[in-house]
Amino acid sequence: MAEVRYEAASRVYPGSPPVRAVDGLDLSIADGEFLVLVGPSGSGKSTALRMVAGLEDVDEGSIWIGDRDVTSVPPKGRDIAMVFQSYALYPHMTVAQNMGFALKLQGLSKQVIGEKVAEAAKLLDLEKYL
Numbered sequence: 001m002a003e004v005r006y007e008a009a010s011r012v013y014p015g016s017p018p019v020r021a022v023d024g025l026d027l028s029i030a031d032g033e034f035l036v037l038v039g040p041s042g043s044g045k046s047t048a049l050r051m052v053a054g055l056e057d058v059d060e061g062s063i064w065i066g067d068r069d070v071t072s073v074p075p076k077g078r079d080i081a082m083v084f085q086s087y088a089l090y091p092h093m094t095v096a097q098n099m100g101f102a103l104k105l106q107g108l109s110k111q112v113i114g115e116k117v118a119e120a121a122k123l124l125d126l127e128k129y130l
Ligand SMILES: Nc1ncnc2c1ncn2[C@@H]1O[C@H](COP(=O)(O)OP(=O)(O)OP(=O)(O)O)[C@@H](O)[C@H]1O
Pocket: 013, 014, 015, 019, 020, 021, 039, 040, 041, 042, 043, 044, 045, 046, 047, 048
């Protein structure tokens, strides 16, 4: 893993009027730290998460993963994973295939994918669903 850092990061949704959903967020999350964002509905939690994943533009400031400025890096170039509030699975694939899909896109061998999926399934107590 790596440190994740928001530096005065803002997201302003265009519109009339524009919505300043995240306003100059300064936040460092240490390597391995477990962080929970809590706040009222509409306070910008989801927007802040989407910004680090690259699913939302950063209109001001920057976002760093480790020593890399990812502010303008597309989602697929960030090497991070996200579990959505409403699940997003590929219904025609097995649980194991869903879990390993991103690794398949990265071009990893079947054997390595199998090992990593087994490791994650064990950690998450999902082995019986594979
Ligand atoms: N795509 C969008 N376009 C315009 N405004 C948006 C968009 N998405 C979110 N917003 C607005 O941005 C603000 C922050 O929304 P966000 O979804 O990040 O809040 P949240 O803290 O995740 O809320 P909840 O607890 O309800 O999930 C809200 O005012 C919301 O209406």
